[in-house]
Amino acid sequence: MTAPENFPTSLPRVECLIQNGLKSRILMPADPAYAARIDSYWCNSAKLRPSCIVQPRSADDVSKAVVALAKANQPLAVRSGGHTNWAGSNNITDGVTIDLGLLNSTRYDDTNQTAHIGSGGKWKHVYAELEKHGRTVAGGREAEVGVGGFLLGGGNNFYASRYGLACDCVIAYEVVLADGSIVTAKADEHTDLFRALKGGGNNFGIVTCFTMSTIPSGPIWGGLALHPLDIFPAGIKTVVDFTTNNATDPDSSMQFVVGYQPRFGGGVCITIANNMAAVEKPPLLQAALALPEIMSNYKTTTLQEVLTYSSLPPNYYNIWFTLTIKNDASILVKAAELHNQMTKELQAGIPDQDFTSHVAFQPLPRLFVERSHATNASGNVLGLEQNTSDAILIQACASVRTAELEAWARPKVRALVDEVRAFASNIEGGVVPWVYLNYAHSSQEVLQSYGPENIRRLREASSKYDPEGIFQRLCPGGFKISALKN
Structure with missing residues (x-):
């Protein structure tokens, strides 16, 4: 879609995006596509009204958006599948929502049996594509859940008893950092970031693609x-x-x-x-x-049919709280x-x-922790080993x-x-003590529950990869390292 000639540029947050070459990627409130994207959020609480929505088509587009907004000091939100329910988690009032919905491809690599999965995809589409190759991944248990938020929050899944949490099945992240650089975080490259992203949410950058190990699919x-x-x-x-x-x-x-x-x-x-x-x-x-x-x-x-059994209807105001207790x-x-x-x-x-x-x-069960460690020797920041x-x-x-x-x-x-x-x-x-990010209410102390050593890791990764605190200051959604008191 190409923006019209009379496209409004009076807002600094819109103007900075246009100046950085993203005019054709922007949806304004008067655009029918803007209304459709807002309506597509699962929960009514998330249907806020940003000044505009920018829809990148590549990691390079995401980089341009982040650089423009950071330079202009403009507030932003990041949307993956749009399933997180609390207001401000994946949308923003009067700021810019970076909507990753077009970064939704899934590509299977037969040479190493891995899947490259766009952050804006939904699990029903991921599974459908991988099924063509007789493979699947340890992903979401509900069809409409988005890839990015689910994996960055840890990811309870159908295969956790064999492979651990979904984040530990991620073997590489393509990440746009606050300065616009695009890096790959994996076990032997940006190792500290690789670990921090396994439960650390949106504190360090915008993940545009996840590479996951795959497993055989079937009935x-x-x-x-x-x-x-x-x-x-x-x-x-x-x-x-x-x-x-x-x-x-x-x-x-x-x-x-x-x-x-x-x-x-x-x-x-x-x-x-x-x-x-x-x-x-x-x-x-x-x-x-x-x-x-x-x-x-x-x-x-089939897995696709089972996904529907835990679905809750859309277009409600949803209130979620979570708690972890002894069995x-x-x-x-x-x-x-x-x-x-x-x-x-x-x-x-x-x-x-x-x-x-x-x-x-x-x-x-403790089994999940043991299987996570077996799958991913680099560890995560969830702190479940404390249990x-x-x-x-x-x-x-x-x-x-x-x-x-x-x-x-x-x-x-x-x-x-x-x-x-x-x-x-x-x-x-x-x-x-552990609080599951993907089920938590915004008022719950998620990162605090990971334990002091993991809080230290999160802080160090944030300082290293986002020294100006762009994702702390300008991206208020999510559970923030900067909000930790100790």
């Missing part, structure tokens, strides 16, 4: 089952036992959800279970499969009970019942229709997580 077995709400104590026991024994079957994965889902009839429990080697009804999942069901769709299927059934039962209480409050305050809510319990026991990752969520309801419901979700934390703190080792 998988799995699906989901709906259960009556009152079976949640038994369901919780299945996920606790699974987490304890995950090492006996690293091809299987599961999560257990207690939720209010109108599309499923209201209050419900959900088991999502898979075996990535296509073993039907594997022994480790037998207890979960024996739970009373309303319905289930377990079968031998202890009593803590999970408490969380489920608190969720059910919260649901009653939401039902009373939202007469049309147009909302969803849930607490999801996801295994986080001495198997854990459960909790995601607490409410999705509502209006900004007013979001402001009303947010304290309720926060209170749920705070009360679970207080309960768990009375159990030895009950609260695990």
Whole structure:
């Protein structure tokens, strides 16, 4: 698309981009394509109104944009897939949003069985392209999630029991730094940056391409089952036992959800279970499969179909908080009970019942850490090795229709997580300090949870690769090193 002759240049942030050769890459608020890109954000909270959107078509375009905005001291945001839900995480009011959506190619290299994946891609498209070559990667578990944000936040995935977190399956990053230089960070080149990007978010530059190791693809077995709400104590026991024994079957994965889902009839429990080697009804999942069901769709299927099972509907205001706790059934039962209480409050305050809510319990065994280290000897900055026991990752969520309801419901979700934390703190080792970036609310202390040594690594990498603090001062979205007090 070519910008019209009467293209507005009065705003300094627009003018600086034009002067750096990006006129044809800019979308202004009056442009229908601008409205389409804003509407394409998954969460309404993220649908802010930047002064303009710039859509680079190459790493060189990204470099030009960063240099122009840094020189003009203009605020910016970076968008990958547009799935992060909190306001300001991947968009900005009155600044410039660098929208990586056109950097969405996936290229398979048969010589070394790697995939070169554009930061603006979505996992459903990545998997579809790699499937043509009989390969896949340890990527996102939901179709619409973007590549960049998911990988920079760590990346829980279907293959974590075999290969660890997704960030540890990245073997190289193409990164645009604050001075516009384009570097490759890998195990033997810019090693400190390579490590910092594995969980460090957008503190150091803009990643334009990820090179990942691939694994053979093929059919998988799995699906989901709906259960009556009152079976949640038994369901919780299945996920606790699974987490304890995950090492006996690293091809299987599961999560257990207690939720209010109108599309499923209201209050419900959900088991999502898979075996990535296509073993039907594997022994480790037998207890979960024996739970009373309303319905289930377990079968031998494809990864693409399984991606849809954990999808939440778009165009809501989504409130997410997260907490990591010891693999202890009593803590999970408490969380489920608190969720059910919260649901009653939401039902009373939202007469049309147009909302969803849930607490999801996801295994986080020590096995994941061991497999991450085996896959990536260089390490990451997540600090999960601090955890001495198997854990459960909790995601607490409410999705509502209006900004007013979001402001009303947010304290309720926060209170749920705070009360679970207080309960768990009375159990030895009950609260695990790690906070998962990709599920965290903007108010949560993510980087702090990585531990002092990793905070030091993050600070040193930021000072080295962004000495002027461009991504600290001008890019407010994300969890910032500059916000750390110690």
